[in-house]
Amino acid sequence: MAVQTVATSSDSTVDLGPAAALSCRECGHRVPLGPVFACEECFGPLEIAYDFSAYDTEELRRRIEAGPASIWRYAPLLPVPADVAEKPNLNPGWTKLVKADNLARELGVTGGLYVKDDSGNPTHSFKDRVVAQALEAARAFGFTTLSCSSTGNLAGAVGAAAARAGFRSCVFIPHDLEQGKIVMAAVYGGELVGIEGNYDDVNRFCSELIGDPSGEGWGFVNVNLRPYYAEGSKTLAYEICEQLGWRLPDQIVIPIASGSQLTKIDKGLQELIKLGLVEDRPYKIFGAQAEGCSPVSTAFKAGHDVVRPQKPDTIAKSLAIGNPADGPYVLDVARRTGGAVEDVTDAQIVDAIRLLARTEGIFAETAGGVTVGVTRKLLQEGVLDPAKTTVVLNTGDGLKTLDAVAGTGLTATIRPTLDSFREAGLA
Amino acid sequence: MAVQTVATSSDSTVDLGPAAALSCRECGHRVPLGPVFACEECFGPLEIAYDFSAYDTEELRRRIEAGPASIWRYAPLLPVPADVAEKPNLNPGWTKLVKADNLARELGVTGGLYVKDDSGNPTHSFKDRVVAQALEAARAFGFTTLSCSSTGNLAGAVGAAAARAGFRSCVFIPHDLEQGKIVMAAVYGGELVGIEGNYDDVNRFCSELIGDPSGEGWGFVNVNLRPYYAEGSKTLAYEICEQLGWRLPDQIVIPIASGSQLTKIDKGLQELIKLGLVEDRPYKIFGAQAEGCSPVSTAFKAGHDVVRPQKPDTIAKSLAIGNPADGPYVLDVARRTGGAVEDVTDAQIVDAIRLLARTEGIFAETAGGVTVGVTRKLLQEGVLDPAKTTVVLNTGDGLKTLDAVAGTGLTATIRPTLDSFREAGLA
Numbered sequence: 116m117a118v119q120t121v122a123t124s125s126d127s128t129v130d131l132g133p134a135a136a137l138s139c140r141e142c143g144h145r146v147p148l149g150p151v152f153a154c155e156e157c158f159g160p161l162e163i164a165y166d167f168s169a170y171d172t173e174e175l176r177r178r179i180e181a182g183p184a185s186i187w188r189y190a191p192l193l194p195v196p197a198d199v200a201e202k203p204n205l206n207p208g209w210t211k212l213v214k215a216d217n218l219a220r221e222l223g224v225t226g227g228l229y230v231k232d233d234s235g236n237p238t239h240s241f242k243d244r245v246v247a248q249a250l251e252a253a254r255a256f257g258f259t260t261l262s263c264s265s266t267g268n269l270a271g272a273v274g275a276a277a278a279r280a281g282f283r284s285c286v287f288i289p290h291d292l293e294q295g296k297i298v299m300a301a302v303y304g305g306e307l308v309g310i311e312g313n314y315d316d317v318n319r320f321c322s323e324l325i326g327d328p329s330g331e332g333w334g335f336v337n338v339n340l341r342p343y344y345a346e347g348s349k350t351l352a353y354e355i356c357e358q359l360g361w362r363l364p365d366q367i368v369i370p371i372a373s374g375s376q377l378t379k380i381d382k383g384l385q386e387l388i389k390l391g392l393v394e395d396r397p398y399k400i401f402g403a404q405a406e407g408c409s410p411v412s413t414a415f416k417a418g419h420d421v422v423r424p425q426k427p428d429t430i431a432k433s434l435a436i437g438n439p440a441d442g443p444y445v446l447d448v449a450r451r452t453g454g455a456v457e458d459v460t461d462a463q464i465v466d467a468i469r470l471l472a473r474t475e476g477i478f479a480e481t482a483g484g485v486t487v488g489v490t491r492k493l494l495q496e497g498v499l500d501p502a503k504t505t506v507v508l509n510t511g512d513g514l515k516t517l518d519a520v521a522g523t524g525l526t527a528t529i530r531p532t533l534d535s536f537r538e539a540g541l542a
Numbered sequence: 543m544a545v546q547t548v549a550t551s552s553d554s555t556v557d558l559g560p561a562a563a564l565s566c567r568e569c570g571h572r573v574p575l576g577p578v579f580a581c582e583e584c585f586g587p588l589e590i591a592y593d594f595s596a597y598d599t600e601e602l603r604r605r606i607e608a609g610p611a612s613i614w615r616y617a618p619l620l621p622v623p624a625d626v627a628e629k630p631n632l633n634p635g636w637t638k639l640v641k642a643d644n645l646a647r648e649l650g651v652t653g654g655l656y657v658k659d660d661s662g663n664p665t666h667s668f669k670d671r672v673v674a675q676a677l678e679a680a681r682a683f684g685f686t687t688l689s690c691s692s693t694g695n696l697a698g699a700v701g702a703a704a705a706r707a708g709f710r711s712c713v714f715i716p717h718d719l720e721q722g723k724i725v726m727a728a729v730y731g732g733e734l735v736g737i738e739g740n741y742d743d744v745n746r747f748c749s750e751l752i753g754d755p756s757g758e759g760w761g762f763v764n765v766n767l768r769p770y771y772a773e774g775s776k777t778l779a780y781e782i783c784e785q786l787g788w789r790l791p792d793q794i795v796i797p798i799a800s801g802s803q804l805t806k807i808d809k810g811l812q813e814l815i816k817l818g819l820v821e822d823r824p825y826k827i828f829g830a831q832a833e834g835c836s837p838v839s840t841a842f843k844a845g846h847d848v849v850r851p852q853k854p855d856t857i858a859k860s861l862a863i864g865n866p867a868d869g870p871y872v873l874d875v876a877r878r879t880g881g882a883v884e885d886v887t888d889a890q891i892v893d894a895i896r897l898l899a900r901t902e903g904i905f906a907e908t909a910g911g912v913t914v915g916v917t918r919k920l921l922q923e924g925v926l927d928p929a930k931t932t933v934v935l936n937t938g939d940g941l942k943t944l945d946a947v948a949g950t951g952l953t954a955t956i957r958p959t960l961d962s963f964r965e966a967g968l969a
Contacts, residue, residue, distance in 0.1 A: 184611055184636070217708065275904075278899065297951055298951070308955070309952040310956060311958065317958065324963065469731065472702075476632055520725055523728040526733045529736070529737060530738050531738065531743040531746065531747040532747070
């Protein structure tokens with residue numbers, strides 16, 4: 116579907132709230148709202164440009180606080196229509212910001228340590244936030260099929276959102292994924308197509324399909340709807356600040372896959388400052404990767420501006436993007452804010468999953484092990500300041516990556532008698 | 543630990559809010575608050591007796607509405623101290639009440655159909671609600687170890703809650719549980735003890751341990767703390783009514799394991815009526831079982847007052863209690879309110895899991911398949927009125943019972959080419 120055939124913001128048929136246009140991140144070239152993702156001038160990534168000029172700070176704050184217990188409390192700051200909460204969707208977000216005092220004691224953090232726990236989302240990962248934005252864009256552009264390429268979390272999030280919203284869904288995955296991940300994605304009843312190839316082959320195929328008449332009417336959440344989709348990560352920034360009492364944290368530790376989430380959280384914080392919803396003071400953003408897929412932390416440590424692709428080999432599969440599209444922007448954000456990018460080994464990831472579970476009762480997926488593990492490492496290195504307010508993201512659920520802690524088992528096996536119990540030394 | 547040795551409500555050390563005493567459900571005999579569960583006069587089950595006399599209806603309503611987005615908004619109606627939300631706990635509850643319009647269309651419900659989706663709890667089942675109450679009782683009575691017998695959901699809920707609250711935990715399970723369930727329970731770092739025997743053996747052993755010096759200082763959430771624990775299910779009733787705009791639903795479909803949840807939801811609705819928080823009008827309560835473990839529905843259909851034990855054989859393992867302690871009370875509630883108790887086959891359970899996922903994007907555990915399946919069956923039988931407001935409970939998460947839908951898979955496998963895509967008829 117070419118850009119000139121779709122409805123734009125000047126048409127009465129498109130209402131995406133405060134979203135005014137798409138703007139190229141590289142050259143600033145503006146185009147009307149539509150299902151496009153690359154600049155026609157320079158091939159740079161397109162982002163949403165907003166018009167927030169009419170907002171009064173205190174009125175906006177009251178409106179947000181009186182809003183629903185979901186990302187839609189921030190509808191005035193997202194590319195969605197004002198009545199979005201009334202449309203059928205999964206209403207993700209407004210997940211818990213857990214004050215992690217036990218973990219803080221273990222790590223020696225005295226300035227307040229918080230876990231933003233996105234396992235509380237409807238399909239138990241942060242992907243529900245981004246898919247919910249793409250869904251509204253798909254409605255606005257008249258798409259009837261919701262699609263994506265995925266290796267797990269995104270497939271489930273798209274399948275569930277499409278089911279609830281009455282869209283057809285068709286999700287593409289590598290054909291040899293683990294059976295559990297296939298079940299989780301297939302249960303929502305959409306088409307689930309295995310591609311004979313790896314994730315890169317799946318992605319390449321999806322890009323071909325968008326340009327083909329076969330793909331007409333299809334919204335690929337992470338391809339032709341990507342500018343809208345990516346904005347969903349801003350809601351993590353909004354929620355963290357509101358839950359801290361409309362205050363910026365000093366330090367945030369964020370996982371890096373494509374890097375989009377980290378850059379959009381920074382964008383969200385900047386918006387809150389510009390809107391006057393939080394006081395403008397310094398914050399530092401830290402990126403977290405697995406050693407087995409650490410192209411951004413490698414570039415950061417080497418002082419490079421470009422990110423050299425890697426072949427991923429890590430248990431943190433939801434972060435295993437060897438050629439992260441937003442890698443250079445992540446480097447910008449980390450350096451501009453005085454943060455850093457660090458990585459941890461698979462063994463450190465597993466240790467960190469256990470540490471978080473045993474201290475706070477939160478069972479994180481491997482990506483959460485990456486952020487907690489990197490937090491520990493950066494504290495040991497003296498890069499994170501233990502006296503500052505620190506927020507660590509857990510973006511998914513341990514139930515989806517059980518294999519990572521599969522060695523965990525019974526501490527004892529006994530006969531059903533008190534003698535056997537005493538012999539085991541459990542009393 | 544004998545009742546006379548524990549702190550009671552007349553002691554300054556015990557503060558369980560409005561909880562005034564324990565009262566026997568059978569003979570009404572009252573004893574002070576303590577870690578006891580059976581009446582010393584008649585062996586009947588003990589329940590919490592409250593003193594709500596000081597509450598002004600509108601003030602209470604405002605206090606609740608201004609409260610936290612968790613079960614603690616209802617602290618004034620629970621056996622917990624007023625400052626419970628400030629103590630380290632998992633803050634469960636305030637889960638979504640999903641207006642299920644797609645499912646309603648499929649089932650022919652016109653009066654409004656809602657799914658109360660408790661998969662949104664911290665460990666993704668309703669057990670977090672009940673464990674949170676038991677935890678506060680354990681604190682009040684000076685216990686330092688949290689324990690239970692379990693076959694799955696409860697083990698994880700206890701392990702997580704104990705970790706966060708700084709309790710030792712020691713959970714007993716049959717030693718031959720599926721590895722996945724063992725991992726989910728063990729990850730929180732507490733003791734996880736396999737008992738050589740079945741669930742009945744585990745239960746029997748736990749009862750022995752409570753009477754033994756080895757068990758001193760141990761709070762078994764579902765044994766000696768059961769009166770407190772069980773109250774957690776009242777919060778489902780409170781939330782449903784508040785989320786409906788302080789209105790009773792006409793019909794509620796609730797799964798039956800021990801039967802405690804169903805009777806406590808009825809108790810919660812009766813409390814809201816007595817407190818004036820909802821209008822007093824008729825409601826009907828429906829119980830749902832799996833055919834392979836249907837002692838209560840068998841008794842209901844036969845017109846019996848007693849429940850004859852069964853040997854469970856069903857995929858709905860979280861409901862597989864063959865000798866449900868509260869079975870007779872469930873029969874009372876269903877008959878008094880004009881409801882019913884029904885059961886569905888394992889095949890119908892799986893169909894219903896898929897139906898809910900494909901219509902609303904909610905992936906339920908087998909217990910949710912039971913309630914949705916029974917709802918469909920009762921509508922077909924003309925027992926449920928399609929013109930009435932109906933609430934169906936989903937008490938757990940499909941990620942925990944993936945085996946039930948293991949047959950679900952890819953709808954097609956193709957090569958990464960447009961030709962292959964077209965040949966598969968997916969366009």
